[in-house]
Amino acid sequence: MLLDEVLESNKKFVEKFNEIKLSPIPRKKLAIVTCMDTRLTDGFLEQAMGIKRGDAKIIKNAGNNVLNHDVIRSVAAAIFALGVEEVMLVGHHDCGMTRVGAEKLKITMVERGISTNEIAKVDIQKWIGAIESEESNVIKGVEKIKNSSFIPDDIPVHGLIIDPLTGIVDVLYNGYEVQI
Numbered sequence: 001m002l003l004d005e006v007l008e009s010n011k012k013f014v015e016k017f018n019e020i021k022l023s024p025i026p027r028k029k030l031a032i033v034t035c036m037d038t039r040l041t042d043g044f045l046e047q048a049m050g051i052k053r054g055d056a057k058i059i060k061n062a063g064n065n066v067l068n069h070d071v072i073r074s075v076a077a078a079i080f081a082l083g084v085e086e087v088m089l090v091g092h093h094d095c096g097m098t099r100v101g102a103e104k105l106k107i108t109m110v111e112r113g114i115s116t117n118e119i120a121k122v123d124i125q126k127w128i129g130a131i132e133s134e135e136s137n138v139i140k141g142v143e144k145i146k147n148s149s150f151i152p153d154d155i156p157v158h159g160l161i162i163d164p165l166t167g168i169v170d171v172l173y174n175g176y177e178v179q180i
């Protein structure tokens with residue numbers, strides 16, 4: 001079972017690991033909002049951006065979507081409680097959330113026992129956070145963070161996009177220059 005595998009790995013990890021005391025306050029005073037994509041894990045995104053353990057707060061969800069209160073809440077917590085002074089929203093090419101279709105999603109949900117009544121109560125495509133384009137999703141997300149009444153105006157919010165194949169990062173919004 002997968003859980004046993006994980007616990008076995010943990011034992012081996014702990015045996016070899018040398019404890020390092022790190023502060024919960026990020027050294028680079030940075031918060032990153034990014035996607036839960038499988039390929040951005042194991043330090044891929046962090047290494048591509050020169051981020052080490054202890055450097056940044058990393059907030060992840062499906063499609064690095066700033067749809068809901070929870071992302072703003074986490075960014076606000078990072079700023080007001082944890083010393084963050086800069087935010088980077090990092091989307092990625094080939095995001096799975098661009099391929100989520102409402103009809104297929106509804107069928108899969110019903111097959112797995114989700115109530116059709118509950119599904120009918122929401123715009124399922126919006127609810128799940130499906131996106132049309134990775135680039136415009138980043139730009140919209142930056143706007144939402146900047147326009148939130150809980151994010152101070154002097155916090156630079158950058159919009160970036162990473163290639164999960166090559167690690168190349170492109171700037172879509174330079175938060176030092178662009179006034180939204």
Ligand SMILES: [Zn+2]
Pocket residue numbers: 035036037062063064092094095096097
């Ligand atoms: Zn993604």
